[in-house]
């Protein structure tokens with residue numbers, strides 16, 4: 827019999843979901859907590875895991891999909907090795923963070939929420955990351971780059987692409 831594999835090719839998918847189903851009661855209030863665990867384990871929320879949660883919690887798929895797409899901490903695709911998030915909160919936006927996001931999209935040819943084909947980069951929009959004094963801000967795998975400019979972004983991208991990241 828062919829082994830059932832997760833979309834993310836994790837061989838332990840069944841064991842992980844089974845463990846989750848043992849740890850949680852099948853009540854709707856547990857949805858967010860369980861989604862958090864799935865996101866943390868797989869790095870995203872695979873569609874088949876959404877289906878299993880739908881069955882377990884007796885919640886329609888559309889509702890689960892709605893929750894996953896509403897909260898920015900959940901993603902439908904695996905993130906890249908370098909996840910770059912540009913803060914579009916008010917303080918950063920007024921200091922020009924949209925230009926940084928535009929440059930990121932232009933260089934990587936992907937939209938927020940997407941990952942480059944080689945899996946190296948993913949990008950996302952974030953709201954305030956608590957570093958407004960350093961606005962505008964972007965982060966690479968959580969590391970904050972303050973008083974950011976398009977030039978600084980280009981330098982960081984070039985460093986990663988040329989395989990000599992300081993991050």
Ligand code: FES
Pocket residue numbers: 913914915916917918919953954955956957958959961963
């Ligand atoms: S608005 Fe960007 S860090 Fe606060």
